Amino acid sequence: xxxxxxxxxxxxxxxxxxxxxxxxxxxxxxxxxxxxxxxxxxxxxxxxxxxxxxxxxxxxxxxxxxxxxxxxxxxxxxxxxxxxxxxxxxxxxxxxxxxxxxxxxxxxxxxxxxxxxxxxxxxxxxxxxxxxxxxxxxxxxxxxxxxxxxxxxxxxxxxxxxxxxxxxxxxxxxxxxxxxxxxxxxxxxxxxxxxxxxxxxxxxxxxxxxxxxxxxxxxxxxxxxxxxxxxxxxxxxxxxxxxxxxxxxxxxxxxxxxxxxxxxxxxxxxxxxxxxxxxxxxxxxxxxxxxxxxxxxxxxxxxxxxxxxxxxxxxxxxxxxxxxxxxxxxxxxxxxxxxxxxxxxxxxxxxxxxxxxxxxxxxxxxxxxxxxx
Amino acid sequence: xxxxxxxxxxxxxxxxxxxxxxxxxxxxxxxxxxxxxxxxxxxxxxxxxxxxxxxxxxxxxxxxxxxxxxxxxxxxxxxxxxxxxxxxxxxxxxxxxxxxxxxxxxxxxxxxxxxxxxxxxxxxxxxxxxxxxxxxxxxxxxxxxxxxxxxxxxxxxxxxxxxxxxxxxxxxxxxxxxxxxxxxxxxxxxxxxxxxxxxxxxxxxxxxxxxxxxxxxxxxxxxxxxxxxxxxxxxxxxxxxxxxxxxxxxxxxxxxxxxxxxxxxxxxxxxxxxxxxxxxxxxxxxxxxxxxxxxxxxxxxxxxxxxxxxxxxxxxxxxxxxxxxxxxxxxxxxxxxxxxxxxxxxxxxxxxxxxxxxxxxxx
Numbered sequence: 001x002x003x004x005x006x007x008x009x010x011x012x013x014x015x016x017x018x019x020x021x022x023x024x025x026x027x028x029x030x031x032x033x034x035x036x037x038x039x040x041x042x043x044x045x046x047x048x049x050x051x052x053x054x055x056x057x058x059x060x061x062x063x064x065x066x067x068x069x070x071x072x073x074x075x076x077x078x079x080x081x082x083x084x085x086x087x088x089x090x091x092x093x094x095x096x097x098x099x100x101x102x103x104x105x106x107x108x109x110x111x112x113x114x115x116x117x118x119x120x121x122x123x124x125x126x127x128x129x130x131x132x133x134x135x136x137x138x139x140x141x142x143x144x145x146x147x148x149x150x151x152x153x154x155x156x157x158x159x160x161x162x163x164x165x166x167x168x169x170x171x172x173x174x175x176x177x178x179x180x181x182x183x184x185x186x187x188x189x190x191x192x193x194x195x196x197x198x199x200x201x202x203x204x205x206x207x208x209x210x211x212x213x214x215x216x217x218x219x220x221x222x223x224x225x226x227x228x229x230x231x232x233x234x235x236x237x238x239x240x241x242x243x244x245x246x247x248x249x250x251x252x253x254x255x256x257x258x259x260x261x262x263x264x265x266x267x268x269x270x271x272x273x274x275x276x277x278x279x280x281x282x283x284x285x286x287x288x289x290x291x292x293x294x295x296x297x298x299x300x301x302x303x304x305x306x307x308x309x310x311x312x313x314x315x316x317x318x319x320x321x322x323x324x325x326x327x328x329x330x331x332x333x334x335x336x337x338x339x340x341x342x343x344x345x346x347x348x349x350x351x352x353x354x355x356x357x358x359x360x361x362x363x364x365x366x367x368x369x370x371x372x373x
Numbered sequence: 374x375x376x377x378x379x380x381x382x383x384x385x386x387x388x389x390x391x392x393x394x395x396x397x398x399x400x401x402x403x404x405x406x407x408x409x410x411x412x413x414x415x416x417x418x419x420x421x422x423x424x425x426x427x428x429x430x431x432x433x434x435x436x437x438x439x440x441x442x443x444x445x446x447x448x449x450x451x452x453x454x455x456x457x458x459x460x461x462x463x464x465x466x467x468x469x470x471x472x473x474x475x476x477x478x479x480x481x482x483x484x485x486x487x488x489x490x491x492x493x494x495x496x497x498x499x500x501x502x503x504x505x506x507x508x509x510x511x512x513x514x515x516x517x518x519x520x521x522x523x524x525x526x527x528x529x530x531x532x533x534x535x536x537x538x539x540x541x542x543x544x545x546x547x548x549x550x551x552x553x554x555x556x557x558x559x560x561x562x563x564x565x566x567x568x569x570x571x572x573x574x575x576x577x578x579x580x581x582x583x584x585x586x587x588x589x590x591x592x593x594x595x596x597x598x599x600x601x602x603x604x605x606x607x608x609x610x611x612x613x614x615x616x617x618x619x620x621x622x623x624x625x626x627x628x629x630x631x632x633x634x635x636x637x638x639x640x641x642x643x644x645x646x647x648x649x650x651x652x653x654x655x656x657x658x659x660x661x662x663x664x665x666x667x668x669x670x671x672x673x674x675x676x677x678x679x680x681x682x683x684x685x686x687x688x689x690x691x692x693x694x695x696x697x698x699x700x701x702x703x704x705x706x707x708x709x710x711x712x713x714x715x716x717x718x719x720x721x722x723x724x725x726x727x728x729x730x731x732x733x734x735x736x
Contacts, residue, residue, distance in 0.1 A: 040693075041669070054594045075592025087581035089532070090559035101590045104531055133578075134560065148589075164693065194693050 002065035002078075002155040003188060004028040004051060009060030011046050011212075019058070020046045021212045028190065033182050035203030036192045038235070043212035044192045045160055051190060052158050053077055064155060080154040084161040086145030088133035094120075095129040098147045115151040122181060123147050139170045146178070150185065157182070157189040163198065175201060196236050200224070208232050225358075230367035233287050233360055239323060239337070241360070242293075244286045244330035248279050257286055261328045265305035267356050273371055274361070284370065287360035290323070293336035293352045295344065303353040310334065315346050324350065379435075380544065382452075388439035392425065394476055395432050400424075405432075412450035421446060423453055426469075431494070433476070468522045470496045475540045478548070478613050487611040497538060501605040504553040505538075506576065508583055509616035512545035513594040513631075520545065520593075528591045532583065538605075548613050553602040555579060573636060576601065580632045588631075596620045598633045618642070626731050627676075644728050656729050665710045665723065666730045674702050675714065679724050683715060 005028070011021040021043040028034045036044040049055040051062060053074030061068055069077050089097050095116055102112045120126045123143045133141055142162065149157060162178075163171045179202050182189045193199055199206045200220045207217040208231070216228045227233035233241045246259025248266070255271035257264050266274065274280060293308075294300070300307060310326035313333070317340060324336040324344060336352055344350055361370045383390050401407060403422065404415045409432060414423035420438030427433075440449050474497050481489045491498055512520065525547065526539045533551040540548040559575045580599035587595050598616040603609070615635055622641045623633030644652070666672050674692065678699075681687040689699040703714060712719040 040673075053592065054588060073592050074588070075590070081589055085581070087578065087585040089582040089586065090575060090578040091533075091555050091582070100532070100586070104528060104590055132559070 003030040004156055005063040007061040010058045011050060012058045019212055024214060028188060030188055031186050033189045033204045035199040035206045036209060037196060037199040037206055038209035042209040044209050048158055048160050048190060048192050052079060052081055078155040079158055080149035080152040081158045082145050082149050082162045084164050088141055088144055090133050093130050093132050094144050097144055098151050101152055119147045119150040138166055142166060157187055160192045208235060226372050228369055228372055230362045237289060239290050239335045242288045242334045246286060247283050248274055250280050259330045262308050264354055264356060270371060277370060279370060283364055285362040285364060287362060288354055290335045290337035292355040292358045295338050295352050300351060300353050306354045306356045308352055310350055312344060312346055312348050312350055315344055386437060386439045388437060390435055390437035393434050393436060395434055400432050412454040414446060414450060423449055425453055471540045475542050478610055479542060481610040482614055487614055489610050491606045491609055503604045504602045505550040505605050506553055506555060506602050507600045507612045507616060508549040509598045509620060510547045511596045511620055532586045550605055577634055584632050596631050600635055626728055641728060656733055659726050665726060675723060675727050683720055
């Protein structure tokens, strides 16, 4: 087993104006499950392909364990890959598919058999070992692809959107299976996804990327509760964080945030920081997660200085929760997540209290989180 | 002589050098010795012809016009004697035979003899039954180290079958012939003859499998093309040309894809064949439509929409977006360009415009 370290890694394609990956610095610990997440074209797959040796590194150093592997051939890096387009070998049965890599590396037959059967058992595909890929369902094929990687017992697993070809139900199930499996195997895993739910539920640590640059690398909780900038705040969480542009003013010894339909008091702890950073009188972006807007009477009663009034444009009841699309607050639509048992309806006016202790504030120009930086 | 060595020599000489295969009669006719050895040379009106390797009745020779002085000739002789001796002992019979066949294919391709039959004199002639599946592999990375033939042969043989032929063509390019029984091994149906669509599906899965094997198990990135089973003795040269063209078209029009299928690039082939002046005229005529390709999102959306046979659900899934988001994007394209890509005629036009965009704007 081994950690992976990237030191000032760049990837620039010939003829491109700017690098696809810029100054990527990251230390991935041994046995860590690291997720690279970001929108299409952010450089996450390119980074993974550089680690795999499928893309040359333009600049910088890549370590697997203590060894610099920039110039080491992919097959000699002791990694195993599972990609989105996991092509199984169509003319071989499941057993042969999983055994092939070991056979190529001249493993003893009994060792191959042991590893294949053990992996098949952990993936619950023992009963499929004699079948050809054509006779398998999407989920079964995906598990065979995983099995093919597992039998290698590599130092590092690399996975690029391995679940994206599966339907939603199967994806949820496989997500849990992979997490469980990786914990049991105790092997470093670098996992690429565009899906923030996958990232949040699977990763020990998440790296959010945009335009080839790391925005933030942190645990899921840290990313959710302490996003470093507007991009991370908006990317992590579904529905996304609400952003409301408005002004900070000092009134009667307290700091207030004002915008269309909003005039709420900022807690003293946050106000102190805002004063010390000279944000009073300036425009900022307020970030409020949908679940930090409360309609419960107890909360309304306890927070008289943070109450807002809005109109419900759309109410989506998902059973366990209800999403309210609100108008009349700032210039953008605001979404609130309330209890699914709520009797609120479309067209109705609603009173909500913002939990100002949990809001975020972003600088308009730098888009950095004022309260975190 | 392996291709990389030839390139190194060309760089050293600062001029072109060519490898040819001659019969002993042809060698002697131009003044060559009766019992040639690697390094032996004859002086031609322009330059020199030197023996690289001897294979039975045939000689592999190097021709260049940049070696003139006696010292240069002796140095070339010395250079050719060294690697030739080492190769002769290191390379297996199958490698030598395959390289000879590859060189012949390249010569035939160069001479435009795409329908040439494989001559009986090649030892591999007897190992080419009718009905072999052709694959072309082109390595993507410029490795400093040359990929050892034996290693790749072993990997491909383990993967496909003992009966494969691995024929090196240009540097980092190999033609693979595999038995057509792979089709029935991959297909679970018991029917005697699979339909053409089913055959295409199985061939594609074999191509993807081969690509996966090379990238995942053997290492390195490559492009793979696969064609319908052929009668190699008669169709080898034409098939090599067709598969190479398929990869070239795939790399040009479908960047990001590594497996290329000849039956999916017909329109691309047609556009490639249109003279540049005609393409410019067509591009001008189509410029009446608002710019469809102003942003990458529209290009990616249309690319995947056409690749999925205009299927909205499949496209949305591949793009990781909701079906309604895709419908919104398609409506936006309709409003801005006047092209409703969900109707056949407009889809054809948009597809042609997209391909033209890829070879004009995205240079």
